[in-house]
Amino acid sequence: MIWFFVTPLLYPPDLVPAEFAALLALNPVAPLLMGYQSVLLHNAFPVWRPFGIAVAAAAGAIMLGTHGFNHFRWTFAEEV
Numbered sequence: 001m002i003w004f005f006v007t008p009l010l011y012p013p014d015l016v017p018a019e020f021a022a023l024l025a026l027n028p029v030a031p032l033l034m035g036y037q038s039v040l041l042h043n044a045f046p047v048w049r050p051f052g053i054a055v056a057a058a059a060g061a062i063m064l065g066t067h068g069f070n071h072f073r074w075t076f077a078e079e080v
Helices: 002-006 018-026 030-040 048-079
Strands: none
Touching: 030 048
């Protein structure tokens, strides 16, 4: 529930106080939503750097999950 309020969905990210800007930077969904806001509401191109960081983090999570699955897949049947 806290991620809903930390994500700038219903408010512009400029309204976030400086001491809480780090929380906004840690939210992986925030760059995607800010990109959508800039395109749909402001008719501007999104900032690509935060979007690229979010894509790289997602790719890293997929690679880590795939590696973990492949490492432990032979024991899944016994555990379940």
